[in-house]
Amino acid sequence: MNSNIQNGKGSSKITLKKITSINLETILNLKVKPxxxxxxAPNAVSIAQAQFTxxxxxxxxxxxxxxxxxxxLRDSTLKFKKINPKNPEIYLWRFMIDGRYQGKGYGKKALELVIHHAQSRSGIKEITLHHQPSKGNAGNFYKKLGFKHTGKxxxxELEMKLKLD
Ligand SMILES: CC(C)(COP(=O)(O)OP(=O)(O)OC[C@H]1O[C@@H](n2cnc3c(N)ncnc32)[C@H](O)[C@@H]1OP(=O)(O)O)[C@@H](O)C(=O)NCCC(=O)NCCS
Structure with a gap:
């Protein structure tokens, strides 16, 4: 899964990669701005929660x-190996770009890849997320990618949804 970004040095690629023993420490050390x-949540907390979800x-x-x-993500289609859930759902649970790399279009490209991934999952018609209402929240970032507040x-936290084609 990849997406090209043009910059002064040529073309860079944003990809979504599996977490391995080799890249784990770098991912644990990624931080948003203070x-x-x-x-x-810190990535260490998210990765720990993933083991029990x-x-x-x-x-x-x-x-x-x-x-x-x-x-x-929480992807209900991955919960059971053989049974397809009645109302398959994808929930965007965590999303972060390290502070050093923000404001360069990388978050947008990465979210486009996540949306593309969701579109490839059987029966998924929308992505749901919640974001904090506090200053600097990511609501307008998600709006630029087509998410809409539901009012819930x-x-x-404020709920947003993106309807998938
Ligand atoms: C939100 C976040 C992922 C955005 O990543 P990013 O790489 O800085 O975003 P991009 O550079 O791709 O920005 C894409 C567009 O969204 C806008 N944008 C980015 N962050 C924004 C924010 N917090 N509020 C409003 N607009 C924002 C950019 O200005 C840009 O607009 P443009 O396309 O008109 O130029 C990043 O700021 C982050 O990790 N924030 C802290 C963690 C967080 O809030 N996560 C979401 C939890 S629900």
């Missing part, structure tokens, strides 16, 4: 070979 720390799907967001971010609030 003011954003209340907006998303059926249907968790997580990847490193890489710029060429370098991990620069992290994404985690879940545990103090």
């Amino acid at each position: 003011k954003q720390r209340t907006l998303v 059926r249907g968790a799907w997580y990847r490193a967001i890489c710029l060429d070979k370098e991990p620069i971010g992290f994404v985690m 609030i879940h545990l103090g």
Whole structure:
């Protein structure tokens, strides 16, 4: 899964890569900007939660070979090996780009890849997420990718959905 980015040095590629013993430490060390720390859990917490959550799907967001971010979904189609759930759902649980790499279009490219991945999952018609209402929240970032607020609030967080074709 990859997406090209043009920059002054030529073409760089954003990819979603599996987490391995080789890239794990780099991913654990990725951090959002200090003011954003209340907006998303540390990657170590997310990766630990994934071990105890059926249907968790997580990847490193890489710029060429370098991990620069992290994404985690809950995908109900992965919960059971053989039985297809009645209402398959994809929930965007975690999404972050390290502070050093923000504002360069990488988050947008990575989210496009996540959307493409969701479109490839059988029966998935939408992606749901919740974001914090506090200053600097990612709501407008998601809006640029087509997500819309539903008006629902879940545990103090605003719900957004993206309808898939
Ligand atoms: C939100 C986040 C993933 C965006 O990543 P990024 O790589 O900086 O985003 P991009 O550079 O690809 O930005 C794409 C567009 O969204 C806009 N944008 C980015 N972050 C934004 C924010 N927090 N609020 C509003 N707009 C934002 C950019 O200005 C850009 O607009 P343009 O296409 O008109 O130029 C990143 O800021 C981040 O990790 N934030 C902290 C963690 C977080 O809030 N995660 C979401 C939890 S729900």
